[in-house]
Amino acid sequence: xxxxxxxxxxxxxxxxxxxxxxxxxxxxxxxxxxxxxxxxxxxxxxxxxxxxxxxxxxxxxxxxxxxxxxxxxxxxxxxxxxxxxxxxxxxxxxxxxxxxxxxxxxxxxxxxxxxxxxxxxxxxxxxxxxxxxxxxxxxxxxxxxxxxxxxxxxxxxxxxxxxxxxxxxxxxxxxxxxxxxxxxxxxxxxxxxxxxxxxxxxxxxxxxxxxxxxxxxxxxxxxxxxxxxxxxxxxxxxxxxxxxxxxxxxxxxxxxxxxxxxxxxxxxxxxxxxxxxxxxxxxxxxx
Amino acid sequence: xxxxxxxxxxxxxxxxxxxxxxxxxxxxxxxxxxxxxxxxxxxxxxxxxxxxxxxxxxxxxxxxxxxxxxxxxxxxxxxxxxxxxxxxxxxxxxxxxxxxxxxxxxxxxxxxxxxxxxxxxxxxxxxxxxxxxxxxxxxxxxxxxxxxxxxxxxxxxxxxxxxxxxxxxxxxxxxxxxxxxxxxxxxxxxxxxxxxxxxxxxxxxxxxxxxxxxxxxxxxxxxxxxxxxxx
Amino acid sequence: xxxxxxxxxxxxxxxxxxxxxxxxxxxxxxxxxxxxxxxxxxxxxxxxxxxxxxxxxxxxxxxxxxxxxxxxxxxxxxxxxxxxxxxxxxxxxxxxxxxxxxxxxxxxxxxxxxxxxxxxxxxxxxxxxxxxxxxxxxxxxxxxxxxxxxxxxxxxxxxxxxxxxxxxxxxxxxxxxxxxxxxxxxxxxxxxxxxxxxxxxxxxxxxxxxxxxxxxxxxxxxxxxxxxxxxxxxxxxxxxxxxxxxxxxxxxxxxxxxxxxxxxxxxxxxxxx
Numbered sequence: 001x002x003x004x005x006x007x008x009x010x011x012x013x014x015x016x017x018x019x020x021x022x023x024x025x026x027x028x029x030x031x032x033x034x035x036x037x038x039x040x041x042x043x044x045x046x047x048x049x050x051x052x053x054x055x056x057x058x059x060x061x062x063x064x065x066x067x068x069x070x071x072x073x074x075x076x077x078x079x080x081x082x083x084x085x086x087x088x089x090x091x092x093x094x095x096x097x098x099x100x101x102x103x104x105x106x107x108x109x110x111x112x113x114x115x116x117x118x119x120x121x122x123x124x125x126x127x128x129x130x131x132x133x134x135x136x137x138x139x140x141x142x143x144x145x146x147x148x149x150x151x152x153x154x155x156x157x158x159x160x161x162x163x164x165x166x167x168x169x170x171x172x173x174x175x176x177x178x179x180x181x182x183x184x185x186x187x188x189x190x191x192x193x194x195x196x197x198x199x200x201x202x203x204x205x206x207x208x209x210x211x212x213x214x215x216x217x218x219x220x221x222x223x224x225x226x227x228x229x230x231x232x233x234x235x236x237x238x239x240x241x242x243x244x245x246x247x248x249x250x251x252x253x254x255x256x257x258x259x260x261x262x263x264x265x266x267x268x269x270x271x272x273x274x275x276x277x278x279x280x281x282x283x284x285x286x287x
Numbered sequence: 288x289x290x291x292x293x294x295x296x297x298x299x300x301x302x303x304x305x306x307x308x309x310x311x312x313x314x315x316x317x318x319x320x321x322x323x324x325x326x327x328x329x330x331x332x333x334x335x336x337x338x339x340x341x342x343x344x345x346x347x348x349x350x351x352x353x354x355x356x357x358x359x360x361x362x363x364x365x366x367x368x369x370x371x372x373x374x375x376x377x378x379x380x381x382x383x384x385x386x387x388x389x390x391x392x393x394x395x396x397x398x399x400x401x402x403x404x405x406x407x408x409x410x411x412x413x414x415x416x417x418x419x420x421x422x423x424x425x426x427x428x429x430x431x432x433x434x435x436x437x438x439x440x441x442x443x444x445x446x447x448x449x450x451x452x453x454x455x456x457x458x459x460x461x462x463x464x465x466x467x468x469x470x471x472x473x474x475x476x477x478x479x480x481x482x483x484x485x486x487x488x489x490x491x492x493x494x495x496x497x498x499x500x501x502x503x504x505x506x507x508x509x510x511x512x513x514x515x516x517x518x
Numbered sequence: 519x520x521x522x523x524x525x526x527x528x529x530x531x532x533x534x535x536x537x538x539x540x541x542x543x544x545x546x547x548x549x550x551x552x553x554x555x556x557x558x559x560x561x562x563x564x565x566x567x568x569x570x571x572x573x574x575x576x577x578x579x580x581x582x583x584x585x586x587x588x589x590x591x592x593x594x595x596x597x598x599x600x601x602x603x604x605x606x607x608x609x610x611x612x613x614x615x616x617x618x619x620x621x622x623x624x625x626x627x628x629x630x631x632x633x634x635x636x637x638x639x640x641x642x643x644x645x646x647x648x649x650x651x652x653x654x655x656x657x658x659x660x661x662x663x664x665x666x667x668x669x670x671x672x673x674x675x676x677x678x679x680x681x682x683x684x685x686x687x688x689x690x691x692x693x694x695x696x697x698x699x700x701x702x703x704x705x706x707x708x709x710x711x712x713x714x715x716x717x718x719x720x721x722x723x724x725x726x727x728x729x730x731x732x733x734x735x736x737x738x739x740x741x742x743x744x745x746x747x748x749x750x751x752x753x754x755x756x757x758x759x760x761x762x763x764x765x766x767x768x769x770x771x772x773x774x775x776x777x778x779x780x781x782x783x784x785x786x787x788x789x790x791x
Binding site for chain 3: 168171172173174178180184189193
């Protein structure tokens with residue numbers, strides 16, 4: 001081997017080691033930040049968790065104890081409305097894009113949904129405020145759900161489209177060749193074949209909006225008591241965290257940590273379930 | 288059942304029919320000579336048409352199988368053997384016709400000598416024909432080898448006959464026409480035996496996948512090659 | 519082996535009526551007249567005119583991209599699902615123009631089996647029952663028809679104990695036979711097969727060929743294959759496609775033993791290109 005070759009070889013090895021070190025270092029940094037957040041939440045949150053946190057209403061300032069039962073239920077109701085609104089709309093639009101529309105139109109719609117996805121969540125909140133809260137003259141669970149539902153639509157559309165497109169065309173042809181109509185084919189063959197992906201995609205979508213705060217400030221507002229029905233202002237975990245965290249009281253801060261921890265656990269469990277559905281374990285949807 | 292099987296079965300059946308017709312023709316032609324039976328000789332001439340027709344049908348079927356079914360291994364050997372056996376059988380049919388025609392020539396003449404050698408040769412040749420066909424039907428290699436062994440016997444008898452008939456001709460020139468006819472009968476019988484030998488060789492190829500032609504010194508002892516028995 | 523010579527009408531290659539073989543007792547099930555097919559501006563089929571005999575096996579051979587699969591897929595209007603395609607000319611099923619018929623009706627009468635087996639991600643039973651359900655078969659008859667179809671596809675004895683297992687558990691050859699059973703369940707009058715054995719081993723291929731011989735008794739079969747030996751073994755009639763044209767169509771033995779066109783001769787002898 002000539003000297004020149006040895007030099008080149010040495011330089012290459014050094015470059016390689018440097019690149020490996022730099023990328024590795026930053027990966028480590030990312031993970032560290034993530035675990036810091038998790039650890040911090042765990043550290044502060046878990047201490048304040050108690051049975052009463054899940055069962056009791058918030059206590060007035062200064063009184064010890066109290067919980068966030070109303071916020072947990074409120075979040076649940078808001079997410080339910082969001083799902084009922086966002087999933088069907090997104091799914092059907094996704095079906096249209098994947099199965100019916102021409103290339104140009106699909107491109108335009110995809111572009112628009114990407115734009116919608118990029119709209120700041122607070123703007124969505126303002127929109128829902130203008131469309132629902134103003135006409136009804138009140139903040140409500142419904143308005144909060146609609147705001148989050150709108151936020152779910154873009155991802156629901158894209159998820160549906162992606163997963164339907166991933167279904168091999170040969171399955172559509174097999175169905176059509178038996179004399180099935182296109183609609184029958186989509187709903188009895190194509191969608192069932194993609195069900196795993198669709199379900200997990202929608203769950204991830206739900207997990208994503210579960211932590212949204214800004215849109216709820218304008219819509220569900222907040223409530224220190226139980227919210228009856230769907231047209232009352234409602235508490236929700238993210239808003240509760242916001243309100244408690246900015247308050248000057250130490251025990252409220254503790255409650256906020258606990259709420260943050262619960263919200264994280266909720267999002268995490270939805271995520272893990274979705275991953276399990278994707279990997280096919282625990283999925284009855286497979287058949 | 289594989290689709291090709293039907294064709295192969297049909298091919299075998301047609302070859303057997305052909306074999307039976309030829310065997311019959313050989314027998315009748317010789318009987319025509321020996322018994323001076325004009326009726327038998329005419330039957331031989333009449334049946335030749337059927338043999339020729341069958342030859343064409345067998346060729347057509349065999350080529351059809353080659354074209355459409357692409358037989359391989361034992362199936363391929365069966366089809367190629369069938370084509371060759373078919374050819375030999377048709378020639379044997381022609382030779383039987385030759386014998387029948389000789390017999391018609393001699394029909395009105397008084398015999399110049401006792402008919403001993405011809406029935407003798409004919410018996411041997413007919414047994415060769417039958418054994419060769421049986422060997423084909425039963426895929427019997429040993430029987431096929433026995434046909435090869437008989438060929439030398441026929442050759443010896445033909446040589447003896449030849450010398451005897453020459454001596455008759457030398458004795459009395461008026462014997463010459465009939466002696467020539469008888470000579471022709473003997474030669475045709477000998478050639479029928481040769482075709483039987485060919486068939487036996489084809490059977491060995493069919494059953495064992497070995498070629499025993501043109502190796503006279505070896506062909507009687509071909510059991511050394513480690514060839515799996517085909518069935 | 520007596521085969522009625524089929525009827526060919528390749529108007530692109532010769533004057534009208536060109537190589538029409540005498541049309542005697544063959545009843546054509548499917549016929550095309552002046553069929554031209556286009557992918558956008560590319561013309562994939564040129565003036566195809568052919569009579570496909572009822573209850574016979576008709577094979578189409580030819581090099582890749584010659585249009586044989588395209589032609590097959592026009593006969594159940596499957597190409598209409600592909601964007602940017604159009605065609606003109608006539609395709610007649612029992613003398614009736616299939617373009618004037620309801621498309622789902624055409625596809626129920628003219629079934630199709632694809633190159634790659636494509637069972638639905640459902641159970642074996644549901645795969646076969648699918649066509650029955652969507653065509654509104656009575657519930658009581660479904661199980662019976664499923665069994666009969668699986669029997670016709672020579673699959674019943676192999677899978678009768680695992681009817682409710684997913685179809686994906688079957689071997690490649692079994693999956694393809696399942697697809698044939700699925701197609702047979704709706705009792706099509708014509709079965710189109712697009713290179714059905716190209717992904718199968720010789721044993722599975724042989725099983726499918728035997729199966730097609732059985733089906734032929736009740737169903738007109740049209741098969742596209744790039745395996746010439748398969749066409750020779752299977753088909754009563756064979757057509758040779760080249761560059762979107764039907765070069766020659768005749769009984770199979772004539773195509774492989776004594777083709778009339780030089781292009782056919784070159785292709786079947788492997789001197790092509």
